[in-house]
Amino acid sequence: MPLPGESHSAYFYQEQVKTVERHTLAVIVDNEPGVLARVIGLFSGRGYNIETLTVSETEHEKHLSRITIVTTGTPAIIQQIKSQLGRLIPVHRVVDLSLAGAILERELALVKVRGKGEPRVEALQLAEAFNARVMDATTESFVFEITGKSDKLDQFISLMVPLGLVEVSRTGVAAIGRGPEGL
Template identity: 75%
Template sequence: MTGSAYFMASSSAALETHTLVVEVDNEPGVLARVVGLFSGRGYNIESLTVSETQHAEHVSRITVVTTGTANVIEQIKAQLERLVPVHKVVDLTATGRALERELLLIKVRGKGEDRVEALRLADAFRARVIDATTESFVFELTGKGEKLDQFIELMRPIGLVEVSRTGIAAIARGPEGL
């Protein structure tokens, strides 16, 4: 296959989005090594969250959402598994049994009718008011990314000031652990 024929064949492969959980030793430089693997090979990270989850064992959980062809996703998993501080790599998307949530903090400015509309929409989305002044609100909302995107778009014409999102936290359904 010539170079251009290979490019055409490979570029027609369907892109998939996968949520990967990577259990690692909680030590300096580990996150940099994991992220470096992605950047060094040109893989994109859509979302990244990390926290120590097993304090006594000093183990952290990195949740990475990435997009690529099926072959690229397999390469990413194989390369992550070869990193020394990595204990386990689980593709939650492949299991088909994952729960995913994000946290959104959003600041909205508004007076009069805009203020009333912001509160009405927040109630409809089950967002909590965590700070309020006479001219603004800060709302807290958790849910799937699409829900958060909708809330942001509805708040934009009212007086969107600032948005902060955590990235995806994910866990598999059922009684089994990783």
């Protein structure tokens, strides 16, 4: 008889309540077909979380791409994620930016708001307050570009909801360590 609320995992006997941490990982990979599928497949196959993921070629001559992943898990899971990523053949390095000291994290969002009169003026004022730039405008709409930490973007977007939010496109987090040292 299954007990209510019990996990069916073979490991449910282990205590489940553990601190969940949020880590930002920089993964340097060969820019080759299928490499993103390997990384994403690893996360889905082993049941890890992906909060955001960005990827782009960063060193063209060396065919290297940088994947930035924000993930959550217990310290043991985070360690497993890093070890499992390290096993993938096209992965050159896995750097846990959250352990590497102070880091800069930035995300960009394009936010479309539609409205007239008072809400339209208010949207523009808020955009100024958040340092968002107007990228497109019609007499009844704006597209704002806003850059910042993810929670700042969250806040701006939630403020736009009552003012006529139509659509949002976000890039996910790009991250880099502070100071003169590279990875």
